[in-house]
Amino acid sequence: SSELTQDPAVSVALGQTVRITCQGDSLRSYYASWYQQKPGQAPVLVIYGKNNRPSGIPDRFSGSSSGNTASLTITGAQAEDEADYYCNSRDSSGNHGFGGGTKLTVL
Amino acid sequence: QVQLQESGPGLVKPSQTLSLTCTVSGGSISSGGYYWSWIRQHPGKGLEWIGYIYYSGSTYYNPSLKSRVTISVDTSKNQFSLKLSSVTAADTAVYYCARGLARRDDAFDIWGQGTMVTVSS
Numbered sequence: 001s002s003e004l005t006q007d008p009a010v011s012v013a014l015g016q017t018v019r020i021t022c023q024g025d026s027l028r029s030y031y032a033s034w035y036q037q038k039p040g041q042a043p044v045l046v047i048y049g050k051n052n053r054p055s056g057i058p059d060r061f062s063g064s065s066s067g068n069t070a071s072l073t074i075t076g077a078q079a080e081d082e083a084d085y086y087c088n089s090r091d092s093s094g095n096h097g098f099g100g101g102t103k104l105t106v107l
Numbered sequence: 108q109v110q111l112q113e114s115g116p117g118l119v120k121p122s123q124t125l126s127l128t129c130t131v132s133g134g135s136i137s138s139g140g141y142y143w144s145w146i147r148q149h150p151g152k153g154l155e156w157i158g159y160i161y162y163s164g165s166t167y168y169n170p171s172l173k174s175r176v177t178i179s180v181d182t183s184k185n186q187f188s189l190k191l192s193s194v195t196a197a198d199t200a201v202y203y204c205a206r207g208l209a210r211r212d213d214a215f216d217i218w219g220q221g222t223m224v225t226v227s228s
Contacts, residue, residue, distance in 0.1 A: 031212050044218070048208070048214035052212060
């Protein structure tokens with residue numbers, strides 16, 4: 001399955017901008033999707049495709065990609081954005097894989 | 108609005124087969140353009156993709172689990188199921204079912220709440 005690498009932890013001051021990255025060879029060919037997971041809850045899709053947000057996801061969440069790296073950017077981080085974030089992508093065989101997750105702390 | 112709900116035993120004995128069902132409500136599992144997936148999360152760990160089945164019946168499994176996994180669909184009940192054989196304590200996890208968008212910008216857009224499965228004698 002797709003092998004993706006994320007930084008284990010990132011912090012951001014309240015109201016500031018933070019970028020969470022995801023690296024993997026499959027990202028050169030396939031889009032990443034991003035999921036937010038709060039303690040005790042199921043993951044929620046926040047970004048997919050080139051830069052698409054599902055209904056209900058605030059526009060402070062955005063996505064981008066370059067080469068083998070996909071990024072999730074939160075512009076003006078809020079306290080409620082504190083969570084684990086996972087990237088996901090597929091490979092040429094149709095197999096999916098998740099990154100190890102990034103724990104975001106909002107200071 | 109489509110919703111997914113997992114169901115099945117919360118406790119499975121080692122060497123037995125773990126069986127879970129995901130019931131889809133608010134939409135048809137036979138609708139084209141989607142795939143139906145299972146994902147798990149070991150306690151305190153990250154997400155692990157198990158596999159998925161397309162509306163056409165084609166299946167894709169995580170290579171590390173492929174020999175033990177079967178995902179199937181029951182369109183008459185609007186459900187899809189996971190069977191994981193020869194379980195060990197390492198299969199103890201929260202199991203999620205999720206809907207996937209079967210297109211270039213694919214993603215798991217709808218998730219069930221998850222169900223905890225413990226493997227223990």
